[in-house]
Amino acid sequence: MRLKPDNILSLPARPVPYAVLGSPINHSLSPVMQQAAFDQLGLEARYFRIEVDEEGLAKAVTRLRQVPFGGWNCTVPNKVKMVELCDRRAESAEQFGAVNTVTNEKGVLVGHNTDGTGWSRAMREAFGRGPDEMRIVLLGSGGAGRAIATQAILEKCPELVVANRNPARARDMLAHLNAQFADGPLARTAQNLRMIRWEDEALEKALREADVVVNATSAGLDPKAAPVLQARMIPGNLLVFDSVYGAGCAKFRQEVETAGATWSDGLGMLLHQGAAAFSLWTGQTAPVEIMRRALLSNLPVPTK
Ligand SMILES: NC(=O)c1ccc[n+]([C@@H]2O[C@H](COP(=O)([O-])OP(=O)(O)OC[C@H]3O[C@@H](n4cnc5c(N)ncnc54)[C@H](OP(=O)(O)O)[C@@H]3O)[C@@H](O)[C@H]2O)c1
Numbered sequence: 001m002r003l004k005p006d007n008i009l010s011l012p013a014r015p016v017p018y019a020v021l022g023s024p025i026n027h028s029l030s031p032v033m034q035q036a037a038f039d040q041l042g043l044e045a046r047y048f049r050i051e052v053d054e055e056g057l058a059k060a061v062t063r064l065r066q067v068p069f070g071g072w073n074c075t076v077p078n079k080v081k082m083v084e085l086c087d088r089r090a091e092s093a094e095q096f097g098a099v100n101t102v103t104n105e106k107g108v109l110v111g112h113n114t115d116g117t118g119w120s121r122a123m124r125e126a127f128g129r130g131p132d133e134m135r136i137v138l139l140g141s142g143g144a145g146r147a148i149a150t151q152a153i154l155e156k157c158p159e160l161v162v163a164n165r166n167p168a169r170a171r172d173m174l175a176h177l178n179a180q181f182a183d184g185p186l187a188r189t190a191q192n193l194r195m196i197r198w199e200d201e202a203l204e205k206a207l208r209e210a211d212v213v214v215n216a217t218s219a220g221l222d223p224k225a226a227p228v229l230q231a232r233m234i235p236g237n238l239l240v241f242d243s244v245y246g247a248g249c250a251k252f253r254q255e256v257e258t259a260g261a262t263w264s265d266g267l268g269m270l271l272h273q274g275a276a277a278f279s280l281w282t283g284q285t286a287p288v289e290i291m292r293r294a295l296l297s298n299l300p301v302p303t304k
Pocket of ligand 1: 139269
């Protein structure tokens with residue numbers, strides 16, 4: 001259910017309100033997924049979508065505290081701004097420099113990030129192995145790209161190669177990761193964390209030497225944009241994980257299938273970050289299959 005920021009204060013404290021905060025927010029599938037989970041476990045809770053951007057976020061959070069909300073998710077463009085609006089940050093929020101889940105612990109707002117573990121679980125579910133066993137080519141260095149790269153390093157992936165259309169952004173991300181993981185067992189070398197140019201030849205070479213390519217670009221959301229990779233560039237034995245789901249991944253999926261490679265969309269990532277958020281709020285195991293069914297039956301366009 002959609003809720004305007006101005007109406008937050010008119011909500012009763014029961015059923016306990018939860019929400020996803022973002023802009024645009026109409027397309028978000030979090031409400032159907034989370035409401036299905038609350039209903040399945042018989043919890044008296046109501047999950048809303050609230051259209052709010054970075055500018056309005058602080059005011060909205062003040063209101064969410066007053067009702068009070070049980071917790072909320074943040075999506076584009078609010079994940080970074082939410083870090084400073086929390087009273088405390090869990091280790092995951094510090095590691096990712098972004099918050100996608102807030103728990104309200106007796107008035108203390110605690111920021112968490114479940115995007116990385118959500119991606120990792122989805123990879124294991126789709127391909128039967130995780131980032132620790134995979135040489136990864138990562139396309140994209142935006143919010144999702146950063147979360148995936150961080151999780152890959154936390155799980156000691158043997159090789160991470162990054163390409164981004166705008167090379168400055170990839171360079172920034174690598175500098176940040178190298179600083180964050182400068183010492184200790186997770187420290188990276190120029191060999192196992194590097195960037196390549198966003199050019200066919202460099203990409204093709206990297207893909208031949210990889211186990212999986214992860215698409216963390218938003219190219220699929222632009223109907224006019226070409227697929228991020230053409231079929232001729234994709235080795236048939238490659239695993240392909242697209243963080244996009246629904247209609248946005250159709251063109252890329254077509255290229256991957258033409259190449260004969262193994263493809264997974266990003267629905268599992270959405271599902272598992274949501275399931276982890278649900279457990280943080282309720283302390284209960286999330287009914288993952290109920291949540292998955294809710295997602296699949298509410299997708300605008302069928303997907304795998
Ligand atoms: N499944 C999930 O749970 C989940 C979670 C989060 C995000 N996502 C998906 O991940 C994607 C990225 O999200 P985000 O939050 O990282 O967005 P973002 O911060 O805006 O970053 C967008 C990224 O896409 C690249 N890009 C955009 N258009 C492109 C094109 N035509 N060709 C090549 N690269 C292009 C950008 O490259 P430049 O730097 O060159 O502009 C940048 O790396 C979105 O499609 C989103 O739906 C899925």
